[in-house]
Amino acid sequence: MATLTFTGRDRYTTLRGTTSNCRRSAFSNGLEATAALSRKAFSEFDAMQMDGIDFERHDDGILQLFLQEQGLAAHAEDAKAMELLGMAPAQILSASEVRSLEPAIGKQVIGGILNPYDQFIDPASFVEALAARCLELGVRISTHEAVGEILPGRQGIVSIVTKRSEVHRAAAVVVAAGAQSGELLRKLGTKLPLQAGKGYGFDITRPPINFKRAIYLSDHKVAVTPLNSSLRLAGTMEFGSTDLRVDDRRAAGILRAAPHYFNSWSLQKTPVAWAGLRPMTPDGLPMIGHVPGHKNVFVAAGHAMLGITLGPITGSLLSSLILAGEEPSELTPFDPARF
Ligand SMILES: Cc1cc2nc3c(=O)[nH]c(=O)nc-3n(C[C@H](O)[C@H](O)[C@H](O)COP(=O)(O)OP(=O)(O)OC[C@H]3O[C@@H](n4cnc5c(N)ncnc54)[C@H](O)[C@@H]3O)c2cc1C
Structure with missing residues (x-):
């Protein structure tokens, strides 16, 4: 159910968002530890593919978009910090540069950050392929x-x-x-x-725009992922709920974000929202x-x-x-x- 981008910058934001009450050193240590795992993440996926586990994987990079200079500047700093921790370098782009990558990007977007080496997968295809390989190897799955x-x-x-x-x-x-x-x-x-951090998503089977790469709408914290079968929009973080019930009002906020970033965004009919629970620690x-x-x-x-x-x-x-x-x-x- 989850959106599946592997963005380095998101990792940093996630850590910053969840450790704002911690001392700076604890935050840096956590960031370094997560970066160390992340650096090895892709080779684990490579090894699985080499073992015959066949799933949908895209390596066209991830583009973060910004409506405000302040947000772009903060994330550009994050990108530098991630680079110092051994993550692949990101490119800071002007408004016209982001539009040359994705022509549907609108005038309100003031710039972006391209993470050319980031990737995304379709989690459902990954889990299915992994389970099939496990069964081949004699694993019993209940x-x-x-x-x-x-x-x-x-x-x-x-x-x-x-x-x-x-x-x-x-x-x-x-x-x-x-x-x-x-x-x-x-x-x-x-x-x-x-505790659970609930998020929502929509899978749009006939998207109004065909994107070349995954896009992150930074000001609204919404991930836009062009999977083979649909365009996935996902985001929000809701604490205190442990079931998968959808709060339609909150979920609709995800769909409302898109027109701020893209020209000619309109949906023929409202897609059905799904919910997922992120496991969160203090x-x-x-x-x-x-x-x-x-x-x-x-x-x-x-x-x-x-x-x-x-x-x-x-x-x-x-x-x-x-x-x-x-x-x-x-x-x-x-x-x-x-x-
Ligand atoms: C909207 C959204 C967007 C996201 N985007 C990204 C992203 O871009 N990149 C990324 O890396 N991650 C992303 N995530 C996070 C990712 O989905 C989670 O971190 C991940 O699913 C956690 O995996 P898990 O196996 O620990 O837990 P889960 O995926 O929740 O799996 C736990 C499983 O255990 C089962 N279970 C629970 N209790 C029991 C029980 N008593 N007996 C048997 N089974 C049980 C559940 O049914 C479930 O199938 C996103 C999540 C959401 C909600």
């Missing part, structure tokens, strides 16, 4: 089977009890239930602070590693606005921890025990 409880047992064996009272035993368990992970872990006696960083007090239970959650980008690298590093028993140094800043 769908529509909610886990009710996780129980530590003797000799390190962990039991997973489903809501239908079926019991599965395992030598290691990874809790990766997104915003609901906190609830599952609470039943295990561990309190980890996770410091804006994911929790990846051992669940404190439980040797064979692990958690991978709290990736906020970067769960698609960082999913594969998270899985890869966590599998090293579980199989080799040694924590890769990249995971230290994300240790769940920090809470």
Whole structure:
């Protein structure tokens, strides 16, 4: 359901947005740690494709648009900071330069930032292809089977009890239930602070404009992603709700953003909104590693606005921890025990 851009600048904004009450050093450390994971994110997707996992992936870059000079200046500074952390350089563009890239961009847009090396994927095609490859390799996947409880047992064996009272035993368990992970872990006696940040999106099957690349409407925080089957518009961050109900009034704000940036934007009919829950932590960083007090239970959650980008690298590093028993140094800043 999520929008799937891999924008470096978004990462920075996300961290800045969620750590504004933290000391500057904590913020910089978090940013550096996330950048270290992000630098390896693309090669994980490459490795999966080389393994035959075939999904929709676009590498035409991502263009951020601005209606106000102040916003452009702040994001240009962010872009420089990200470059110092080893992320690919971005290009600051004038109003006429952004229009030469995407002719539908309107006069209100004062400039932009092009991240030429950023990419996006279609998450549904990714998950389907990954599941198909797992099945080929003999993995058993149970769908529509909610886990009710996780129980530590003797000799390190962990039991997973489903809501239908079926019991599965395992030598290691990874809790990766997104915003609901906190609830599952609470039943295990561990309190980890996770809450949902609800976002909305629209998939427009007959878009009024065909864009060449993904575009981010910075002043309105809306991502516009030209997938093969539809144009996806997504955004908003709503705290306090844990279900997927759509607040039509809030969701409509996403559609209202587009005419501020594009000429001749008009929709024949209003598309249907969907909702998704981002798993959020208090410091804006994911929790990846051992669940404190439980040797064979692990958690991978709290990736906020970067769960698609960082999913594969998270899985890869966590599998090293579980199989080799040694924590890769990249995971230290994300240790769940920090809470
Ligand atoms: C509008 C929007 C835009 C976004 N844009 C981007 C983007 O551009 N780039 C990016 O990288 N990320 C983006 N994200 C964030 C990304 O979608 C999340 O970070 C990511 O989905 C988190 O992955 P997860 O596996 O931790 O949780 P989820 O994707 O929420 O998956 C958790 C799964 O666990 C299941 N589950 C929960 N409880 C149980 C239980 N008890 N038993 C069994 N299963 C259970 C749920 O049903 C769900 O399928 C966006 C999100 C939204 C909402």
